Amino acid sequence: MKLADKIAAHQDWPFFTFEFFPPKTNQGFENLLSRISRLSKLNPLAISITWGASGTTKDRSLELAGLTQQDYGVDTVLHLTCTNMEKGTVDDALRAAKERGIQNILALRGDPPRGQEYWIPTDPRFAHGIDLVSYIRSSPEFSSAFCIGVAAYPDGHPDREMDEDAEIDKLKDKVDAGADYIVTQLFYDVDNFLRWLGKVRDRGINVPVIPGIMPLQTYSSFLRLTKLCGSKIPASLHSELEAVKHDDQQVKEFGIRLATDMIRKLVGSGKVPGVHFCTLNLEKSVQRVLESLGWTNPRDTPRTKNKLIADTPGDAVHTNSVDSELLVTPITAAHSVTSGLSSAPAADRELGSGEINSATTWDEFPNGRFGDFKSPAFGNQDQWGGSVVTRPEATDAWGNPKTLDDLTSLFVRYLDNSEILTTPFTQGPLSSETRMIITHLQRLNKRGWWTVGSQPAVDGAPSEDEVVGWGPRDGYVFQKCFVEFFANREDVAKIEKAIEKEGGGWISYFAADQKGECRTNVPDDGRNAVTWGIFPGQEIAQSTIIERESFLSWKEEAFSIWSEWASFYPPGSAERKLLESVRDERWLVSVVHHDFKNPMALWTFFEESLLR
Incomplete structure (x- = not known):
């Protein structure tokens, strides 16, 4: 009708x-x-x-x-x-x-x-x-x-x-x-x-x-x-x-x-x-x-x-907000989804949020970019589509980068919390959570690995913690440390080799380029929960998950951001050529360390194996 x-x-x-x-x-x-x-x-x-x-x-x-x-x-x-x-x-x-x-x-x-x-x-x-x-x-x-x-x-x-x-x-x-x-x-x-x-x-x-x-x-x-x-x-x-x-x-x-x-x-x-x-x-x-x-x-x-x-x-x-009859068993929970809109990417901000594994509530706290790809809410969160950043805002905020060094300087200055308060991959200043690992992120960015996502390891923080907490009160939250950045092909090969040789089975990674090639040590059906919580009267909630399909979906979004950024500059300009070359040649890399009880585990790996 x-x-x-x-x-x-x-x-x-x-x-x-x-x-x-x-x-x-x-x-x-x-x-x-x-x-x-x-x-x-x-x-x-x-x-x-x-x-x-x-x-x-x-x-x-x-x-x-x-x-x-x-x-x-x-x-x-x-x-x-x-x-x-x-x-x-x-x-x-x-x-x-x-x-x-x-x-x-x-x-x-x-x-x-x-x-x-x-x-x-x-x-x-x-x-x-x-x-x-x-x-x-x-x-x-x-x-x-x-x-x-x-x-x-x-x-x-x-x-x-x-x-x-x-x-x-x-x-x-x-x-x-x-x-x-x-x-x-x-x-x-x-x-x-x-x-x-x-x-x-x-x-x-x-x-x-x-x-x-x-x-x-x-x-x-x-x-x-x-x-x-x-x-x-x-x-x-x-x-x-x-x-x-x-x-x-x-x-x-x-x-x-x-x-x-x-x-x-x-x-x-x-x-x-x-x-x-x-x-x-x-x-x-x-x-x-x-x-x-x-x-x-x-x-x-x-x-x-x-x-x-x-x-x-x-x-x-x-x-x-949780109806007891909606709780599922551990068996069905293994096949259910837990959280997350595939939101527009945000750089180096807190990602965790979620609640119980219920058919109606499994993704009711959509903070995490890496929500389960099975979620009905995995996709576009905008009402009718669109981008947040306008051309004048982009050029005012990020200037006119013409070289790789210019881009490195931009990302480093963002982390230094100086005059740059956003990047194309984030909509605001650094979160308090990011400041917990700021020196390690600065090291990666100065190396030319531009970070666009990260979180520190957390072992049982109160859910009401103002920095890392999420979900209902009176619970405890946990996080595995991960970092995500853009690197060139040669560096990706070095990272792969170091993880294989010195990771000891504790480190998972995904790496993909704009053309569609993907490298990983995660099995095709591997599901890596990197944020989870325990709350009174509820099953364990896994709010942030990194696995192949969600990473590849985010990869498409991430490289399209380089295209959008390039479009703010005239055709043939040095700025557009640079940004398009980054889109075409760089790889998006995501690295997770599973030892959430050791907050330095991932950063020690980088320092001893890749940044010396």
């Missing part, structure tokens, strides 16, 4: 929709289907499937959307972007959607593929979201087949190319071209949203406007996504979050309360018919928000447009 018709038929109670993205791996895809099956029992009005930045997941998107529409019987919205699309591919996508019974499209411009400095349409007929709307509406084959949604930005478009009034004019143009509903970018300032919505209505835009809600998952992902989306953060929210940022469980609880309160205020205004949850392929927080609202059983629990009726008090939030 078309979404606009469903919204019109449900004016007497608020609705909600869920958004998912196709995971990068086959096992992540299969596990997402189980997650969608569970969430579908909450009776969302529709499910939304993203197209992926640059259309790279279009086949997966169509497959996933077809399954949710046909196998799960949930009306599905397929995102469609202009990026890398031309008339033939747009027609193919629309026909494929139509064949799968999909009647709803969200038409977006999309973001430039990583490594391209500007958004340039493949087909000049598809340069903006409005072009997709106009094309569908003008097509005898597709015009009546689809209900079309478009995006809006209550806090302003991230590109900031025009003022608010001009953006609302553009939104009106999309509606006049045939859009049936609007989904907004995520936001956290409800008062500003309602003010913006008033201006939208005054402009004569009368189609449903569905606010995008993203419950906070972790402090680091909150910072990244709000920067990416250009979201305005109220000062009170920022200060409250700062107070709990070192406690993952409290951040998650805060996020649940915040999303619940936002939705109550939005729906209570009488101006919002429902909300759109950006799930990030995570499950528990969204379910908890709906439970708090009393929306988890709409057939039995009445809901009205201006009143929320629930069995629990208005501010009720469960204090224990």
